[in-house]
Amino acid sequence: MSEHVLAVHPEPDLVQLLTPEGQRVEHPDYPLDITDDEISALYRDLVLVRRIDTEAIALQRQGELGLWASLLGQEAAQIGSGRALKGHDMAFPTYREHGVAWCRGVDPLTLLGLFRGTNLGGFDPREHNFNLYTIVIGAQTLHAAGYAMGVVRDGAVGTGDPQRDTAVLAFFGDGASSQGDVNEAFVWAGAGNLPVVFFCQNNQWAISEPVTTQSRVPLFQRASGFGFAGVRVDGNDVLACLAVTRKALDHARNAQGPTLIEAFTYRMNPHTTNDDTRRYRLGSEVETWKLKDPIERVRAYLTRVAGFDHTFFEKVEEEAKALAEHVRSGCRALPDPTPESVFDNVHVTMSDELREQRSEFVDFVSEVSA
Amino acid sequence: MSAPAATTNNWTMAKALNEGMRKSMELDPKVVIMGEDVGKLGGVFRITDGLQKDFGEDRVIDTPLAESAIIGTAVGLAIRGYRPVCEIQFDGFVFPGFDQIVSQVAKFHNRSAGLVKMPITIRIPSGGGIGAVEHHSESVETYFAHTAGLKVVACSTPSDAYWMIQEAIADDDPVIFIEPKRLYHAARADIEAAPTPLYEARIVRPGQHVTVAGYGPTMSTLLESAKAAAEDGIELEVIDLRSVSPLDMPTVVESVRRTGRLIVVHEAPQSFGVGAEIAARVTEQAFYSLEAPVLRVTGYDTPYPPSRLEHEWLPNLDRVLDAVDKIMEY
Numbered sequence: 001m002s003e004h005v006l007a008v009h010p011e012p013d014l015v016q017l018l019t020p021e022g023q024r025v026e027h028p029d030y031p032l033d034i035t036d037d038e039i040s041a042l043y044r045d046l047v048l049v050r051r052i053d054t055e056a057i058a059l060q061r062q063g064e065l066g067l068w069a070s071l072l073g074q075e076a077a078q079i080g081s082g083r084a085l086k087g088h089d090m091a092f093p094t095y096r097e098h099g100v101a102w103c104r105g106v107d108p109l110t111l112l113g114l115f116r117g118t119n120l121g122g123f124d125p126r127e128h129n130f131n132l133y134t135i136v137i138g139a140q141t142l143h144a145a146g147y148a149m150g151v152v153r154d155g156a157v158g159t160g161d162p163q164r165d166t167a168v169l170a171f172f173g174d175g176a177s178s179q180g181d182v183n184e185a186f187v188w189a190g191a192g193n194l195p196v197v198f199f200c201q202n203n204q205w206a207i208s209e210p211v212t213t214q215s216r217v218p219l220f221q222r223a224s225g226f227g228f229a230g231v232r233v234d235g236n237d238v239l240a241c242l243a244v245t246r247k248a249l250d251h252a253r254n255a256q257g258p259t260l261i262e263a264f265t266y267r268m269n270p271h272t273t274n275d276d277t278r279r280y281r282l283g284s285e286v287e288t289w290k291l292k293d294p295i296e297r298v299r300a301y302l303t304r305v306a307g308f309d310h311t312f313f314e315k316v317e318e319e320a321k322a323l324a325e326h327v328r329s330g331c332r333a334l335p336d337p338t339p340e341s342v343f344d345n346v347h348v349t350m351s352d353e354l355r356e357q358r359s360e361f362v363d364f365v366s367e368v369s370a
Numbered sequence: 371m372s373a374p375a376a377t378t379n380n381w382t383m384a385k386a387l388n389e390g391m392r393k394s395m396e397l398d399p400k401v402v403i404m405g406e407d408v409g410k411l412g413g414v415f416r417i418t419d420g421l422q423k424d425f426g427e428d429r430v431i432d433t434p435l436a437e438s439a440i441i442g443t444a445v446g447l448a449i450r451g452y453r454p455v456c457e458i459q460f461d462g463f464v465f466p467g468f469d470q471i472v473s474q475v476a477k478f479h480n481r482s483a484g485l486v487k488m489p490i491t492i493r494i495p496s497g498g499g500i501g502a503v504e505h506h507s508e509s510v511e512t513y514f515a516h517t518a519g520l521k522v523v524a525c526s527t528p529s530d531a532y533w534m535i536q537e538a539i540a541d542d543d544p545v546i547f548i549e550p551k552r553l554y555h556a557a558r559a560d561i562e563a564a565p566t567p568l569y570e571a572r573i574v575r576p577g578q579h580v581t582v583a584g585y586g587p588t589m590s591t592l593l594e595s596a597k598a599a600a601e602d603g604i605e606l607e608v609i610d611l612r613s614v615s616p617l618d619m620p621t622v623v624e625s626v627r628r629t630g631r632l633i634v635v636h637e638a639p640q641s642f643g644v645g646a647e648i649a650a651r652v653t654e655q656a657f658y659s660l661e662a663p664v665l666r667v668t669g670y671d672t673p674y675p676p677s678r679l680e681h682e683w684l685p686n687l688d689r690v691l692d693a694v695d696k697i698m699e700y
Contacts, residue, residue: 092446120477124485125449132481136473142439143474146446153402153428153452180466184439191434345484346518348542351569351616 022300036306073268076294080241138179144170148194158255165253175206195252203267223260235265378561386532405457441470462505476519497587509638524548524586533565550587571618577605630661662700
């Protein structure tokens with residue numbers, strides 16, 4: 001490669017509807033009809049999921065969680081895309097979509113079991129149409145494509161019935177864009193014209209690897225090779241994320257096929273609570289991104305333009321405090337699994353050999369603890 | 371499961387599998403078949419011949435060439451309520467789908483606390499003996515038998531093929547379905563009126579001197595070996611394990627208690643294999659009945675050989691009889 005060739009092309013424009021200073025701007029392709037009250041509801045979401053995140057990090061520091069993958073900085077990408085979903089749409093998260101889970105109505109405590117070590121997920125994805133967290137990078141994009149195949153076979157796309165037409169939203173990150181599974185999911189979705197939207201949160205870092213390690217072109221441009229549209233959106237702009245995802249989901253529900261959305265954002269915290277960013281990135285980079293904070297711009301808009309006063313913000317803050325208490329006390333109250341439960345649900349029907357292993361294990365544990 | 375039609379005589383294994391899948395698709399509209407070339411071509415072995423014509427392209431799906439996606443999309447279909455039957459074109463091509471099988475298919479029911487089932491059947495034409503180029507003759511069952519959450523079965527007769535594929539598809543757990551490809555068209559047989567339960571072994575030839583256990587592709591070799599040994603006055607009791615995971619140990623142990631001798635035969639490499647597992651369990655469960663160490667006649671711990679060598683490399687009549695001689699010396 002010539003040393004004059006840039007590893008990544010110059011950044012194309014982002015779709016943006018709310019500037020970091022809190023100013024509404026229009027985009028010809030993504031008009032957004034939204035009231036100030038609706039924007040204030042998004043603000044509430046953003047604040048609450050950030051509080052969930054803050055509490056979870058604290059719980060990890062206190063030894064109550066084994067690990068936590070922070071969403072700090074990515075709240076707008078997750079709330080914007082999550083609120084674009086309809087109830088009967090299906091979302092396939094990675095392990096960081098706590099904000100999307102919130103939008104789906106999943107109790108944050110449901111997410112904590114995995115990180116506390118009391119279960120391996122343990123909920124029914126169909127209850128809130130939000131799949132189990134998937135830790136193997138990119139694997140869930142194929143599950144999303146398969147689910148979308150089922151949607152097609154159920155005749156739930158392109159009917160024009162808004163209660164019936166269904167879209168699937170697959171989340172992944174910049175690192176995952178290199179995975180074979182993600183590329184295979186693109187192939188499947190493109191060739192099969194599946195009702196799936198791929199939502200890539202490009203948070204610039206895959207643990208310690210910058211996005212330039214993954215790609216020579218902006219990630220959204222990958223879509224064209226697979227035969228569908230790609231768009232880059234300001235991932236710290238909740239309005240832009242909402243508008244772009246809403247349009248892509250509509251497109252999918254109307255049997256017009258997949259879209260790749262690259263939400264350009266930033267992972268403000270380490271990859272997980274086990275990571276140490278000092279070894280690979282500069283603090284000044286983080287400082288630059290702080291100026292693009294996803295919550296501050298909405299607050300600025302609500303204060304300066306929409307005229308919301310302190311009573312609103314105090315009310316949200318009160319709610320955040322109550323939620324924090326729910327997360328703290330609920331986490332500590334999560335029950336430890338019983339030893340024999342490890343043998344539950346390995347299969348739908350337990351084999352004799354497994355039953356024998358269980359009985360040995362139960363006897364052994366009860367003798368040791370006696 | 372319905373009884374077979376009147377015209378079920380004299381079927382090859384290929385025909386039996388095809389008819390079995392046809393039955394499953396008729397009974398359950400959520401059954402979909404997916405894989406490479408399974409549609410118009412009917413699969414490279416023609417096992418799905420005619421199914422797309424009769425059930426349509428939405429239910430018999432020609433997929434792009436990506437095994438991880440064949441399995442991964444089956445997971446998504448299962449979450450949506452479908453019952454996918456995935457065809458992996460050849461044994462050696464299952465490995466690109468390994469992560470999806472081992473980390474996703476096998477674990478999903480457990481991770482969801484039993485709330486979501488993964489009724490996925492993964493059919494794998496397996497084993498050697500057809501003079502193929504590399505990656506077309508592998509025995510992959512052990513990888514999957516080692517994975518919690520999966521069941522692994524192998525058919526060896528047309529009748530079993532007909533019934534077992536239906537039982538596997540109807541099972542709410544994921545099943546790796548091993549099809550001995552060299553037996554697809556090797557023999558014709560009648561279909562039995564009712565199935566043997568899927569996870570039960572079967573004594574296919576009784577004998578008092580040595581128990582010989584195998585499954586799938588080796589079964590015809592074992593029956594030939596038993597005939598040959600009988601001419602020398604040694605009666606082999608031949609067991610078709612049928613299921614590799616779970617293993618039907620009561621049938622094996624009961625036999626070994628009578629014969630005192632056990633040989634396990636498989637094409638898969640020797641070390642850490644099904645033979646090793648059965649030897650360990652028989653030692654635990656029937657130690658005082660054993661007159662001799664458990665012997666294994668298996669593929670060697672090498673890559674599958676070039677096809678000109680495969681007949682010497684595979685467990686064959688001579689190798690099995692040699693093991694019978696050895697075990698009778700104790």
